[in-house]
Amino acid sequence: MTTMNAVLAAGGPELHPQAAEGVQSVAWLLIALPLAGAAILLLSGRRTDKWGHLLGTAMSLGAFVVGVLAFFQMLGQHADGRSRLVHLFPFISAGSLKVDMNLLVDPLSISFVLLITGVGSLIHIYSIGYMSHDPDRRRFFAYLNLFVAAMLLLVLADNYVGLYIGWEGVGLASYLLIGFWQHKPSAATAAKKAFIVNRVGDFGLSVAIMVMFATFGSLSYQDVFGQASQASQGTITAIGLLLLLGACGKSAQLPLQSWLLDAMEGPTPVSALIHAATMVTAGVYLIVRSHAIYELSPDARLLVTIVGVATLLAGAIIGCAKDDIKKALAGSTMSQIGYMVLAAGLGRPGYVFAIAHLIAHGFFKAGMFLGAGSVMHAMNDDVNMRKFGGLRKVMPITFATFGLGYLAIIGFPGLSGWWTKDGIIDAAFEKGGTSGQILGWLALIGAGITAYYMSRLMFMTFFGEPRWDEDVHPHESPKVMTVPLILLAIGSVAGGAFLILGDRFAKFLAPVVGEPEASHRLITPYTAIVFALMVVGVGLAYVQYLRRPVPRTAPAGNPAVTFARKDLYGDALNESLLMRPGQWLTRLTVFFDNRGVDGVVNGLAAFIGGTSGRVRRVQTGFVRSYALSMFVGAALVVGALFLVRI
Amino acid sequence: MSTVYMAAGDIPTPHIEYGRLAPVLIVLGAACVGVLVEALAPRAQRYGLQVLVSVVGLVAAFAWTIALGIGDQPHHVAAMGAVGVDGPTLFIQGTILVLALMSMLLIAERTNGDSPFTAQASTVPGSPEERESLVAGLVQTEIYPLVLFAVGGMLIFPAANDLLTMFVALEVMSLPLYLLCGLARRRRLLSQEAAVKYFLLGAFSSAFFLYGTALLYGFAGSVRLSDIAAAISKQGGTEPLLLAGVALLSVGLLFKMGAAPFQAWKPDVYQGAPTALTALMASCTLVAAVGGVLRVFYVGLETLRWDWRPMMWAVAILTMLVGAIVAITQTDVKRMLAYSSIAHGGFLLTGVIATNKAGLSSTLFYLAAYGFTTVGAFAVITMVRDAGGEAGHLSRWAGLGKRQPLVAGTFAFFLLAFAGIPLTSGFTGKFAVFQAAMAGGAMPLVIVGVVSSAIAAFFYVRVIVLMFFSEPLADGPSVAFSPTTAAAVAVGAFVTLVLGVIPGPALHLAQSAANQLFVR
Amino acid sequence: MLTALIAIPAVGALLVALLPKGRDALAKQVALGVTLVVAVLSIVMAVQFDPNGKRFQFTEKYWWIKQFGVHYAVGVDGVALVLILLSTILVPLVVLASWNDADRSGGVDAPPKRSVKTYFALLLALEAMMVGVFAATDVFLFYVFFEAMLIPVYFIIGSYGGPQRSYAAVKFLLYSLFGGLLMLAAVIGLYVVSANAGHGTFLFDELRAPEILHHISPTTAKWLFLGFFIAFAIKAPLVPFHTWLPDAAGQAPAGAAVLIVGVLDKVGTFGMLRFCLELFPGASKWFTPVVLTLSVIGIVYGAVLAIGQVDIKRLIAYTSVSHFGFITLGIFAMTSSGQSGATLYMVNHGFSTGALFLLAGFMISRRGSARIDAYGGVQKVAPLLAGTFLVAGLSGLSLPGLSSFVSEFMVLVGTFSRYKVPAVIATVGIILAAIYILWMYQRTMNGPTAEAVKGMKDLSKRELIVVAPIIAIIVALGFYPKPVLDAINPSVKQTLIQVHQQDPKPTVAEKGSHQ
């Protein structure tokens, strides 16, 4: 106990935020603007078809502006006073349960705000072009706005209930957007699957909230974290694990990863915004936000790192086997989030890198997804990379931006991925002990695989001979789509250095997650190994996919390839372990209810009816038998009276 | 021996309080006038005269009863102690008179000149004579004095303060009913069969009643209820004579109210008898019979209640269950209502068993409430007719609610009252007896009552389903409208509603009637 | 005030019933007018209600049947108030929603036209009784409304329902009647007990007074509790007394199904909160483990059953079984957030399930089939219908931001603070809820448009007017439930005082106090 208190005392987070002023006091506008956009677009019907997308984009941009203003205001404040509370309204109150709808503007949340509104706005702009032929573009923008609002609530809430509302709100937006083309059964199914799998995670989050309330009597971050050290170790670990379950659902970590690949059924901007840049990283946010809990529970932290590493490998392996460009990217997303979760589980030094990698990833992965969208745009919405090839000449801008993102993700020195990923690997080794070594090496291997599958994707799409279908005539996308690509590429290149150099981001986040003990080493003993593995990965891909021609149909692979292609049998496992037994259970229950429960009721009725049918036969119609019954009855009455005497 | 026989001079001149007995006397007198009318008046005028005499007689008797009730605290014995004139008795008598008046409306009903009673009872069904009598437009008018005699007997039965008077009243009440049962105009074979069955079993049961009386006489040396009670408290109740006597007496009484296992006659007789008469039996006879049960058990055997209670518990439970369960599978409306009447007898017994003021008053209220509802229900049955007379079979009632919403709706209302749905008199009554029973500690009885109410609800509901939720038959029955029947239905429905919504006054009446219990 | 709320629809019912034949349009207008007046009056009452004032307000008390000790006594506390509001707001919408239902009785076999005015008269009568049952502060009066309410519903289901209507109607009636009669026995018992205590009464306020409470022996209290509880459990319905609900709700016309599931069933949970807990605090605590077990079973079992249904209305009915599990769970957890949440849940469930039933009804009346596999791709042809259906469904699966979430959250949090395991199992319900709602939505609204629904029209203006207020309420209460909670909380506090239960302290605080 004492050590933990000491830890907290040493550099504990700011627990008593002040009331917000200035722009920050209208931080609710951040949420209100996109929410209003969504409401207007949804309620107005077809009337706003013409300019609905512009309104949606404007709302998102507006939020971005507010976010930027709030950010600069924060920079002007002293480091200890950067956590500001915005009181909105009392939400729930009954007995001791009091939940207020308040917003917390602090460095952590503002980082997310900027990422969400910034990348979000770019994707809004991109979508104007991407969705220009869709009759339901207005609805699409409404959902996007809804997503932005919910995501902002998620990161801005000052308590777990607010977070939970945003949490499910983004789930809803994700559901709506994955299933945007709901006439496609696969899209509808994918949407439903995403929601339901997320609900499994939400189960964890819900129970965690209950435990917190039962333990601390409050759900605000301030109260929970402030009293965390007084709770028993078991409780804290339980909360940590339950929160992790929630994070797994939202961030597609093992074992709740299966929905993310299917989620690629949604329009590509959605994949970029929700399923790459922002929503799926909410789990990382949750863990980092709850660091006060995790810091008290080594067991919970350990499990977080295990989940992270397992997922980063699993995602990478899946990414190697996919021919669908979006699914390959989705596998990569899983994998990269695995890195972030790993980092978040590593504790104090990891938080910064988790968030930094998250932001960097937001840029490069969004950029690549949008690039993929641009490619699909050119290829008549085909996603099969085996039918791509040689696109670098016809789509130069897309190629260039995608290439920069590619370099960033494989950790090419100097680009943003290099800064952040190296930091995570370093932190893993820094953890020390056997576990640190294992985590570190696995993360290293993951980096190598990343290089391999990303190169594979790059080569199959942009290099080599064209393997296009006959009726496909690729062309570069319009400006409204390429400009966001360019902006995102800039972020991919420079983001990492900007954040990591001079511990800039670490200092910025310090009021929330605490000051790291030492400043980050730019060059670590592992830098070289990482680089070497990267080269190996790229080389392998070069040999396989650039030197040799790529067949237009996927060759039958060995069991390992099949294993990867089938998403490591995740779906099969779900199906055989959950779905089928579930279906049987359902059928059994329905049968039981109809025959058993209802059967008892109907049986009782039938029994009474049957008794009636038998008893009425006693009424034979013969007057003598009536007389007999009277006679017997009289005897019984006499007997009864005498019996009482005895 | 000589000491036994008293000198002639010792026998006091009987003193009869004519004023207190007037209601009974008026009814019996009206019956006698009816006989004279039958003998003297020309055939064409008999119907009108008979109806007039009956109605006037009943109304006058009722008026007098009310006068007696509000005059002074009625708590007297009359006719040398043979008849008690007290609160409960007057309440019962008043109820009987009103119900009889309503039944009379049904009995006197003539649609297209058709009476529900046969023109000439002596003719063989289906014979040329019968057809002739029908063609001649003959009308049975003897029924009116017969009904009045029966009503007279019913009035005396619950008032009788000694067992002999009670026996005579029983016979006066029963004999005309036996005859009347056999006088249906349609389905005469059924009617006659009902009469035979009723008669034989009735006679059989009165033999039991009488033997029980004899044994009690042997025990107490008197047939006066008060003397029996005194003898019981003096000698203690160990005598086998006493117990056997009580048992046989109970058989006779329970038979009249149709309690299980003495219920067998009820369905057959109710079904076979002319419906107007069934209405009379189901209401007035039941009231009178329960009145008699009340008097015997509250006055004569009250001190013995720890002995007869278990037996009566068993009877009550059996009655409720048999009535409710067997009714479920009935297919004839009247027969179903007969079983329903059996079940209601069971509910009434739960009130009787309470043997306290609450029990008495609640039973009285229940009687009145049930009587009105049941007359109304049978009145509706008389209206629903096929080519061959009343549409007895339930399947014929299908879809009636769509073709005759008012009639079917009223019938449904009566059925809901039978089922004890709140805001009907049936609920108030049931609540009253259950409350009394519960206060008397008869929790299990209440539970059985509740369960059998639930079972019973099934067949009431079934009829409603049939009437309202089934498609109408193509050749479904029509509704024969006659003002007198309609009046009976209206009164029944009105009272059922009023006693359900504002039962206060009626309950108050029953309570003040029961305030002093029976006179000894 | 309350008497007016009861009397106006009752008189309206008579008026509509007495209208001459063939004036169907007039009957509809009168019914709508009357219900609107009642709705406005009830809102006025709600505004005048003072949450911080006396517990029962707008009280009236007259002798009704003095001989039985029965009063006509009405009054509302916060809980009753919100439930009355729920009813009075839903009824006009239902009237509007079933504008044409009685005309063609839209079932599969299209039964012949039935009396339109009777339908609306029955609806009005039902409204009077619904208000009465929540307003009654005399146990006998409550019982009278409780039972009398069955009759109009019975006739509505039986006359205007689907192909299996008479089976469903009879089942509904007998089931409820059976429970009601058990309750009758308990009501009588209660009176007898109070009479033994020196003052026979049916008045709620007097029955809950300590003089009488202490006079009931624990055994008697348990029996009486059971009498009340089984009646309420059937009404609510709690597993295993639930099988009437899918039949009744599945066969009833959509409007009536709304009232059955939305309001009628609330009488059961309302009764548990008001009567079971307050009149038999000891017995309630004794039975708590049983009730909690049944509730939890109900949550999971109802949800699994809902997943397995092939009929839309039956599915919704089973979801209600699951939701009622939450409500009873919250009530018997005996914490303030649990009970406030449960009460709020009653309201929210009324609106969200009401909306689901109405929309399902609109859809079914277009297609003429309630089977899920008869649909597909409706979203494409009727986006408004699909959209509103989705919102209602999402509220049904307690999506945060919609009203049900708040209540479900409160129930779970409140339950967990005292009973950990039931709360955790109940939380599984949120996963199952997602499955049954979204799967139904997918099968009906998504995918390629089925041939049979190609020509389906979107919501008409009238239908939109019906649904819009409900959706608005769902969203509004999802973000700002405070007004309702403010009304509920004081009443719940009273209940908790009556059962001598205090909210469990946070374990951290408890530890602190021990040190």
Add this chain to the structure above:
Amino acid sequence: MTGHYLVLSAILFTIGGIGVLIRRNAIVVFMCVELMLNATNLAFVSFARMHGSLDGQIIAFFVMVVAAAEVVVGLAIIMTIFRSRKSSSVDDANLLKY
């Protein structure tokens, strides 16, 4: 002494009762009922002697009168049904049942 009469009366009552149960002819059945009534009369008279009061004997007269009235009504009813059915067996009147 009176005890014997009482036993006889009980035996007669039982015989009558059993007769009702086993005989088919309506008239005979009815006669058995009469036998029961007369057994009762015997009991009344015996008890009157035992108690030394007149009442029992007077009651016996009442019973006789009532029995006579019953005979009238009974025979009338049995006659009509005999005329309709050409049978006086009680087992033949069996239309009303269940």
